Amino acid sequence: MLNRIRQSIVYRIGTLMLLTVLVSLSSMVASYVISDAAENDAAAVNLAGSLRALSYQLSATAPSGDIEATATLADKLAQRLTQVLSISDFAASDNLRAARNYRKVIDSWEGEIRPLLESIAAGQTSSDSLQLATRLEPFIDDVDALVFDYQTIAEEKISLLRLVQVGSLFAIVALVYLSMYILHRFVEQPLKQLTNRSLSIAQGDFNQHRLEIDSEDELGVLARTINYMSDEIHATHQDLAHRVEQKTAQLQKSHEALDFQYRLARRISEGPLPGAELGQWLGAFANVADLDNLDLCLMTPEGEAPYEHLVQGHGNSHCSGSECGICVSTCGPTDESNHRVYRFPLEVDKRNYGVLMCTLPQGESLDDEQQQRLATFADSVTAAIAINEREAQERRVALLDERAIIARELHDSLAQSLSYLKIQVTRLNRANRSEQVDKAKVEEIITELKEGLDSSYRQLRELLTTFRLQIGPGGLRSILEQSILSYREQHPQINVLLDYHLDEVPLTPHEEIHLLQLVREASQNAVYHSQGDMVQISLTQADNHSLNVRICDNGIGISSAPEKRNHFGMSIMQERASNLNGKLNIRRREEGGTEVQFDFTPLYASERERELIWRNA
Structure with a gap:
């Protein structure tokens, strides 16, 4: 009781x-x-x-x-x-x-x-x-x-x-x-006391004085429970505050790392990274990731030693440089003579461009986030090197393609003209060596030589104009209009018309260049070889987003002989059409003249079609 x-x-x-x-x-x-x-x-x-x-x-x-x-x-x-x-x-x-x-x-x-x-x-x-x-x-x-x-x-x-x-x-x-x-x-x-304590708890104050209620009744049990709850909540609150501070610091670090990756990616997209600038980026990465002793070794795929060794801090002081091949192929952490080394190969498409190393004292290790940052930085450096190499390769391929085009252009124009002039010079020598010089024949040969030289000079100017051609801010339409003005000035007897309806079509530079060269080649053939007085150029877009290019003239029509077709640069137009994955058709018009028709699907329409197929699937 x-x-x-x-x-x-x-x-x-x-x-x-x-x-x-x-x-x-x-x-x-x-x-x-x-x-x-x-x-x-x-x-x-x-x-x-x-x-x-x-x-x-x-x-x-x-x-x-x-x-x-x-x-x-x-x-x-x-x-x-x-x-x-x-x-x-x-x-x-x-x-x-x-x-x-x-x-x-x-x-x-x-x-x-x-x-x-x-x-x-x-x-x-x-x-x-x-x-x-x-x-x-x-x-x-x-x-x-x-x-x-x-x-x-x-x-x-x-x-x-x-x-x-x-x-x-x-x-x-x-x-x-x-x-x-x-x-x-x-x-x-x-x-x-319980009410005041409850109000302070409701206001988020868990650090007041404890409830001094020592009775064994229900209120005493409630007071002890509230004291225990306050202590637990206060401890939890402090722990959460500490964890929030840690998470905030981690988020700040992550933000700095993301900002660093964004700036690095933007810089990579602007152009190649030289070794000195890459060293600066390595130093900036070390500050962001709070890491010292970094080594960045850059190697060619065929080389056995790095052509560039960038060091941040002391780097790997135990690196002897004699086993670079083994070092580049090693991935992950290894323990080496009182220190721990993490290696991240710069590898893409089974091609190795070097290795990124982080050296730590023995007993220390990198957490998952730091390893992820190192791997991301290594991937960025690899991407920069790969992009630079790819761009260089593309430039080499483009240069070779342009040289091949120049060679074909020279072969189809100046080479044939020079061959013709060589033949005429041979005839002139024969005429001069004969006992009786036929002045009329010599005059005829000289006249043909002069016409051949004029034709060669005109072709040379056209080739120079073609090779110097660049697409300016006005795009394809502007350069086509300039070319038509040039034709009208050089050949006022020929009416050149342009029907352009591709203002809303986003063409890539590659598509614009090949399309421009194809139109110029076809229009030049019409101007110089059709013997007509009208050339009409039409560029339109069909309902299926494919582009239709038509160049028509009212001249004598194209010859059916294969050698004549090659003389007019048909093979060059076929090659440009194949570069755009299009279809080229050259035919004689029933009403007279020649029609060059070219159909192809631009890149943006192909991507849209693939997206629709994916959505339907």
């Missing part, structure tokens, strides 16, 4: 309420019992008091000789004595003072007073009223003592009732005070 009261505030308050109710009920029951016991006390006092009056009446009636009146009063007095006993709280045989006085009154009445009164009334004993009153005086004194006893009993009951009421009042007041004290001490103050 005491443990329950100590461990439960609810049980404690309930016990106080129960005690208060029990005290109140006890007071009510005691009051009821006492009041019920005192119910006949007034009647008993009244009846006992009336015995004195009847005694005085008998002292006056008996000497008169009225036997009947005396008997009536005597019976009435005896009856009241019986009534007094019946309403008393004690029996006649009790040892109480009131019971003893009652028995004394009964004994005096039945043994002395009543027989005396009846004898006097019957005249058997002579006595006057004064003498009788004197003889009744002890009886009356006993009756007075009995009345006093009943009065005392009634007063004692009233005093007991008052004592019970006062005691109940004090007990109830004490219980109420005790309840208020317990509520204030063990409920109000702890609840106030």
Whole structure:
């Protein structure tokens, strides 16, 4: 029970309420019992008091000789004595003072007073009223003592009732005070502390003073729980704050690394990276990644030693340079004489361009993020070298292609013209060595030589114009319009028309160059060999996004002989068409003239078609 009261505030308050109710009920029951016991006390006092009056009446009636009146009063007095006993709280045989006085009154009445009164009334004993009153005086004194006893009993009951009421009042007041004290001490103050602590926790303050509630009841358990919860939350909050700081630092590092990779990628896209600048990028990477002792060895695929060895910090001080092939082919961490080396080969498409090394003291290692950054930097360097090599290869291929085109152009134009001039010079020598020089024939040969030289010079100028051709800011349309103006100036008798509808088509530089050269080749053939007065150039786009190029003239039409076709540069146009994966068709028009028709699909349309196929799949 005491443990329950100590461990439960609810049980404690309930016990106080129960005690208060029990005290109140006890007071009510005691009051009821006492009041019920005192119910006949007034009647008993009244009846006992009336015995004195009847005694005085008998002292006056008996000497008169009225036997009947005396008997009536005597019976009435005896009856009241019986009534007094019946309403008393004690029996006649009790040892109480009131019971003893009652028995004394009964004994005096039945043994002395009543027989005396009846004898006097019957005249058997002579006595006057004064003498009788004197003889009744002890009886009356006993009756007075009995009345006093009943009065005392009634007063004692009233005093007991008052004592019970006062005691109940004090007990109830004490219980109420005790309840208020317990509520204030063990409920109000702890609840106030709990409320203030809860408000501070709600505001995010977990570092206030602990709750000093040492009771074993529910509020004490709640206070200890809140203290534990606050400590745990505070520790968790500090841990989270520390982790947030670490994550923020990591994110900052990641941001710096991403910014570094972005700047490096942008620089790679701008052009080749020389060794000195690559060393600067290696230093910047070391600062971003918080790494020292970096080595970047660059090698040719066929070489056995690096042509460039860039070092950041102390680098790999144990690098002897005698086993570069093994070092380049090794990947991952290795332990070498009191240090740990991480190697990241610069490899792409099974071609190795060198290795990136990071040297650490023995016992230290790189985390996953640092290894990822090193691998990313190695990939970027590899991509830069590969892009530079690819661009150089493309430039070499483009140069060789252009040289092949120049050779074909020279062969189809100047070479044939020079061969023709050589033949004419041979004829002229023969004519000069003959015994009889035919001046007319010599003049004819000289005239043909002059025309051949003019033709060769004109072809040379056209070739120079073609080889110097560049596409400026105006794009394909602008250069075509400039070429047409040049044709009109050189050949005012020929009307050259342009129908251009490719303003919304995004052509690549490769497509523009080949398309321009093809149109110029076909239009030059039409201008110089068609013998017509109109050339129409049309560039349009079909519904399937393919491009249609048509060059038409109203001249004599193309020859069906193969050697004539080659003379007009048809093979060059076929090669340019194949470079664009297009279809070239050259035919004689029914209404007269020649039509060169070329159809091809530009790169952007091919990519769109592949995207649609992928989406449908």
